[in-house]
Amino acid sequence: MTTALFSHKSSWNHITPAGHAEQVARIEHIQATLRDAQFDALDRREAPECCDADLLLCHPQSHLDTITAAEPISGTVALDGDTYMSPGSTLAARHAVGGCLAAVDAVMAGEVGNAFVACRPPGHHAEQSKPMGFCLFGTAAIAAKHALERHGLSRVAVVDFDVHHGNGTQALLWDEPRSMFIGSHQNPLWPGTGMQEETGANDNVMNLPLPPHSDGRLMRATYEAQVFPALEAFQPELLILSAGFDAHKDDPLAQLEWIEEDFTWLTQKLCDVADQHCGGRVVSTLEGGYDLNALAASVAAHVGVLMERAK
Template identity: 60%
Template structure:
């Protein structure tokens, strides 16, 4: 069975009116998955020890002290904290760690962490791009340094480059990080020449206006390299803002493209007997987000079955 880690505290992380990373994203995801036969579990709070795998104590202290008593506090041009933000941010990271533990310890092969805020833009001491903590990178480092794995793959198909995940994993020889993303587009990182300290980072920039067939061709090449690496665990940074209806970018993926890419990732994971954990990242058209998450999790469930 596929595990679903979530928590209604995600509704307490508020952004200013009109902000794309809105409370309604969580409702759209949970409603899209409501009738599926999933093992539903609470996303726990990340411990300081887990967060410290990627962020120094002074950063944790700075984020905690920045939480406002009312309204929204701006961390950067588009990243905010509200009075209820710290709990869901910790549960987003904690859910990713718990999902790794659950698939490694149990009989379930796949898990989806349906929490917000997202994480793949957060750097060691820099919140940005709606992200507070580096959820996927924290989960990867937990698998390596706390669970004793040797090879982890982090695969990111969000339309925006996961600059935070890349930075946090730049020096990790036991992690292959691969990303497809529109270029040019914010945050401006993710050139093919960015390959990591050990040649273990793969970036596949996609041209504006390109569709799912272009993405699948790029991922075919990426997944060949991932298969050669032989990961024991695959962590997906699952952003759905490459959808043609998303307002923040200009790729033309359809809902079925997310299912096809998920299936391709699962096929490679099965070949190396790797468990799979997926963490929600972007996706800002609510209808497209719900449909794409549903297609993604449906595909995860077929692997679990």
């Protein structure tokens, strides 16, 4: 068995203004790194476009209509102070969702051991009817609902280690008792959500705020004390990772001080949980990470562990 890498050329067609953190260069750096010989064994697959029925697992039709109508004929348009669309943005977001659903399908079918979805834009800030934080559709949450509704799973966990709280995933899964959402993130930091008292409608949400300038030692202690015991108790049948790499010490948008070895450790530990409860089934989808070199190095560390554990 191996690790599947899902990507699509549409990620290059989602254009943001010059100087914007969520830029095409992110995917260029990731793909350049994953072309190294050490990644030759990746099962490289094209991310398909999702359909409306997929998006409707989490979003109302009105949201789909709003996103479609907002896409400009040329140039870029701002949906808010951070979130932009260009011609091709909707298709790129649909391929990001479609890639994550295809990754779930491939892992559930036993075609691959695990999967990484290298697409943009990210998704974990998009709420039911609100694009925000560079995100149009709630990719990880839609993948969780896909696994529950279409693969008949009873328990799916989403672990989000992006430096910004995954408010969208939390909102989309808030009322879903078959899911567990666990998010570690810097606090205080945008979007200002993710407090410990936010526990979901069914005690299915766990938030782990981390203070600025804390490093991987606090992250590791926090995950050991809280995350892994919670996952052990929940016993997920599939583990979905919202893999943001902006907790890296070099990232310009936040002040956590993780290094590549921290992402390696965290991926190994999460794979341990998957081995024990999920038959190793892990689907990881790209979220943030805005220092290009740190992003590429951290993705390489993360995917390297997935490949080792898929054997």
